[in-house]
Amino acid sequence: MSDNATRLWVVSRPTRCTFCVVASVDTRLVDGDHVVTFYAADDQLIAALATRFAPDLTNGDAVIVIATDAHRTALERALAGYGIDAGEVMAAGQLVMLDAEATLAQFLRSDGPDGAAFEAAVGAVLRRAAHGGRSVHAFGEMVSLLWDEGDVTSAMELEQLWNTLAEKIGFSLVCGYRQGAFDDAAAGDRFDRVCRVHSGVIGGAPGVESLQLTRRLPCSKGAPRLARRFVADVLRHWGRHELVDDAILVIGELSTNAVVHAESDMTVGISRIGDGVRLVVTDAAGAPPIAQHLVSSDALGGRGLAMVETIARRCGHFFVAGGKVCWAEVFPSADWATG
DSSP, X not given: OOHHHHHHHHOSSOTTOOOOEEOOBOSOOOTTOEEEEEESSHHHHXXXXXXXXXXXXXXXXXXXXXXXXXXXXXXXXXXXXXXXXXXXXXXXXXXXXXXHHHHHHTTEETTEEOHHHHIIIIIHHHHHHTTTTOOEEEEEOHHHHHHHTTOHHHHHHHHHHHHHHHTTSOOEEEEEEEGGGGOSTTHHHHHHHHHHTSSEEBTOOOEESSSSEEEEEOSSTTHHHHHXXXXXXXXXXXXXXXXXXHHHHHHHHHHHHHHHTSOOOEEEEEEEETTEEEEXXXXXXXXXXXXXXXXXXXXXXXXXXXXXXXXXXXXXXEEETTEEEEEEEEOOOHHHHTO
16 A cells, blocks of 8 residues: 555544534534434434434423424334323423424415415414423424425525524524435535525534535435536636546545445535645545445546545545545646646
8 A cells, every 4th residue: 555545544634734624413402503404214314303302302392393294103103212202292382293284385375485474373383382481492394395396496485484583583493304305416506505504414424614615415326426516617617627637536536435435415625725726525424434446447436545545645534523524635747737
């Protein structure tokens, strides 16, 4: 193994490189938090909600759940595993279960969500729950229903209505989206947009604040292609065409590892460093990157981390709260620089 390869897999902190990393949300939520979770299967969503809300109910807080019938029923069963009788806490007004489709119908109009009607329907429930100074925690998947119907605009408008309501009433909110809803060609921009309208991502890849440009991407087979396109577009915009080929090979491999081995969404980032660039991919896994086997000769991913080691002048990985950061620095080749 080359010295560069050793740096990639053994390094605990990047050489001459400082990152400001924001971990994913894994602590108890407080008033004003508006976070999102992306789930691959219903049981993952229910387990995450039960784990999060059981301590709140035990502490005497109020919990509002606006979900499908299937998810409400499954959550009741999951809470029972924590010793919480859903019927009991509902009778006491501590747990409120609302049907997502019926609640949405109260304020959704032909041109999108009506803000006043939303506050009348949902705000009233939250205010009653907060009576007496109780902390309130909510879960809503009305945005997911809109998204699944292809009404992305209304879903984003509803997210903003939640944020506006939070300025008037103190509560925390968890939104849930199916991971499979971000598998199409527009997934990158839309996934990034969803993440940005929330204050955090439950169980998601850490964010990186210090890089010039970042993009959050979903855990999907199309994510490496989106990562390559993002990096290529940035480099062309910066006029650094000579770096495109090497950079997309590197980012393709790092992002492929995030999807295939970490099974995680990711944050992709890029910054200028001298006449080169620093590329970063974060994921939610607590294990080192795994080398891939060589695939087809024309593939732009899965060629093996040995290729990253060969192309990058410096590269490495380190662990942070909520996952890890893989990085590589790409500079013009000597052949190109000398013409």
